[in-house]
Amino acid sequence: MFSSICNEKMKTFEINARDKAVIRALQGDFPLCEEPYKILAEQAGMTEEEFINCVKNLSEEKKIRKMGAVLKHREAGFIANALCAWSVPNEKLDEVAQVMIKNPAVSHCYDRNTAPNWNYNLYTMIHAKSRDECEKIIKNLSETTGIEQFQILYSKKEWKKTSMKYFCE
Amino acid sequence: MTELTIFDKSLLNLLQSNIPICSRPFEEMAKKLGTDEQTVLKRLRELKAEGYLRRIGTFFNSNSLGYQGTLIALSVEPEKIQQVAEKINNYSGATHNYEREGQFNLWFTLITPNQVQEQKILSEVRELNGVEDMICLKSNKKYKVNVQFNLQ
Numbered sequence: 001m002f003s004s005i006c007n008e009k010m011k012t013f014e015i016n017a018r019d020k021a022v023i024r025a026l027q028g029d030f031p032l033c034e035e036p037y038k039i040l041a042e043q044a045g046m047t048e049e050e051f052i053n054c055v056k057n058l059s060e061e062k063k064i065r066k067m068g069a070v071l072k073h074r075e076a077g078f079i080a081n082a083l084c085a086w087s088v089p090n091e092k093l094d095e096v097a098q099v100m101i102k103n104p105a106v107s108h109c110y111d112r113n114t115a116p117n118w119n120y121n122l123y124t125m126i127h128a129k130s131r132d133e134c135e136k137i138i139k140n141l142s143e144t145t146g147i148e149q150f151q152i153l154y155s156k157k158e159w160k161k162t163s164m165k166y167f168c169e
Numbered sequence: 170m171t172e173l174t175i176f177d178k179s180l181l182n183l184l185q186s187n188i189p190i191c192s193r194p195f196e197e198m199a200k201k202l203g204t205d206e207q208t209v210l211k212r213l214r215e216l217k218a219e220g221y222l223r224r225i226g227t228f229f230n231s232n233s234l235g236y237q238g239t240l241i242a243l244s245v246e247p248e249k250i251q252q253v254a255e256k257i258n259n260y261s262g263a264t265h266n267y268e269r270e271g272q273f274n275l276w277f278t279l280i281t282p283n284q285v286q287e288q289k290i291l292s293e294v295r296e297l298n299g300v301e302d303m304i305c306l307k308s309n310k311k312y313k314v315n316v317q318f319n320l321q
């Protein structure tokens with residue numbers, strides 16, 4: 001996953017009008033019916049076959065990351081969701097990240113720039129069924145990687161969570 | 170909310186990975202689950218109505234569409250947090266916005282089509298009444314982006 005994303009950075013972004021029409025149609029809810037792509041194709045003003053081919057291309061080019069469902073964490077029983085920020089020596093970043101992403105409780109793992117008053121450069125989203133379990137997972141990650149400086153940032157309130165709408169400006 | 174059956178769990182586990190790209194995707198999923206298309210569609214509609222699914226749809230890699238994303242952490246006076254959060258929510262590129270415990274108490278992600286837009290929004294946010302500090306945490310490497318829960 002990582003290597004593919006890295007390569008994309010070097011590509012030029014050629015997104016033609018057809019791709020944009022397909023992307024706009026795909027941005028809403030996926031239709032739950034026998035022939036969902038036919039409905040989306042109509043919205044994009046093309047045939048089902050053309051639409052499906054475009055989707056396949058976007059998927060192969062990794063412009064589409066995933067087509068599928070995201071569950072509601074809490075309803076699925078994951079009530080303790082924390083952003084954990086780690087302070088990792090730069091030369092150990094890749095190695096530490098590789099350990100962290102193997103843990104299925106880690107859904108996101110990004111490196112990030114630091115700030116003068118904020119010396120954390122690796123970020124993981126961790127989902128667990130309780131704060132106890134969440135802290136056990138983090139303690140375990142800390143011991144396995146040897147990274148002792150970290151901050152657990154529990155979410156207190158979700159003010160917004162949406163998906164980006166592309167090419168609507 | 171009803172209890173998830175074993176069938177529901179395997180259906181949701183399958184749906185969390187990838188919807189097949191073909192004319193009858195739910196028929197193909199049904200084959201894998203040893204059932205028929207109508208059973209899959211009926212149950213998915215029910216699970217959606219019951220609120221188990223945040224979204225069924227397409228997730229794009231914003232970088233490869235020519236967009237750029239960043240994470241911003243703000244230190245906001247506690248009594249002003251709601252008004253600041255609401256102002257941030259008005260930006261369509263602010264996709265996630267969470268109040269968190271700690272020194273920085275408001276965290277949001279921002280996706281924009283270019284650097285100029287990003288800078289413009291960031292300077293507006295920095296000027297919001299109640300914002301005491303702001304750090305912009307740009308990512309260079311995404312090691313994992315995969316929100317999947319294995320239901321057992």
